[in-house]
Amino acid sequence: xxxxxxxxxxxxxxxxxxxxxxxxxxxxxxxxxxxxxxxxxxxxxxxxxxxxxxxxxxxxxxxxxxxxxxxxxxxxxxxxxxxxxxxxxxxxxxxxxxxxxxxxxxxxxxxxxxxxxxxxxxxxxxxxxxxxxxxxxxxxxxxxxxxxxxxxxxxxxxxxxxxxxxxxxxxxxxxxxxxxxxxxxxxxxxxxx
Numbered sequence: 377x378x379x380x381x382x383x384x385x386x387x388x389x390x391x392x393x394x395x396x397x398x399x400x401x402x403x404x405x406x407x408x409x410x411x412x413x414x415x416x417x418x419x420x421x422x423x424x425x426x427x428x429x430x431x432x433x434x435x436x437x438x439x440x441x442x443x444x445x446x447x448x449x450x451x452x453x454x455x456x457x458x459x460x461x462x463x464x465x466x467x468x469x470x471x472x473x474x475x476x477x478x479x480x481x482x483x484x485x486x487x488x489x490x491x492x493x494x495x496x497x498x499x500x501x502x503x504x505x506x507x508x509x510x511x512x513x514x515x516x517x518x519x520x521x522x523x524x525x526x527x528x529x530x531x532x533x534x535x536x537x538x539x540x541x542x543x544x545x546x547x548x549x550x551x552x553x554x555x556x557x558x559x560x561x562x563x564x565x566x567x568x569x
Contacts, residue, residue, distance in 0.1 A: 457549055464545040468538060475534035482526040489526040491519060 481487035521529070 460548055468541050479527050479530045482530055483523050485523055489521050
């Protein structure tokens with residue numbers, strides 16, 4: 377230790393002390409520079425995080441707007457389709473009731489159904505056609521259909537009408553579903569007065 381103290385006592389000691397002091401000062405300055413740079417980077421990172429959070433908020437707002445618009449569009453379609461379907465079912469029910477009344481009238485004999493036939497195909501059995509047959513529809517002969525056959529024909533016609541209405545309803549729904557949103561908004565149905 378004496379040798380160290382003796383070595384540090386001269387100019388070499390001052391130089392070593394100055395070197396140590398410079399090293400400590402350099403380390404302190406380097407640490408301060410690193411700390412200052414870290415603070416600058418922290419500030420930049422904080423700004424980037426804030427900008428990113430703002431951008432995410434804007435994106436979420438746009439997405440919420442798009443979702444709300446799509447939901448409103450879907451609800452509008454469902455409401456219009458519900459109106460179309462309700463009107464179609466109302467029409468179907470009305471036609472069913474009318475067809476049911478017609479079939480009941482045919483069965484009871486209150487309503488009669490006549491068909492045109494080829495004149496030579498009727499076997500008259502020696503009875504005259506009567507005064508009504510001679511002047512009707514270019515002298516064509518008519519035959520009365522049995523009520524049960526007339527009922528079956530009317531039921532067949534009613535079933536065909538109902539199938540046609542249901543097909544039309546399905547086609548209307550598909551057409552409405554495929555319309556672009558801009559067209560749908562401009563073609564809103566007005567209530568019947």
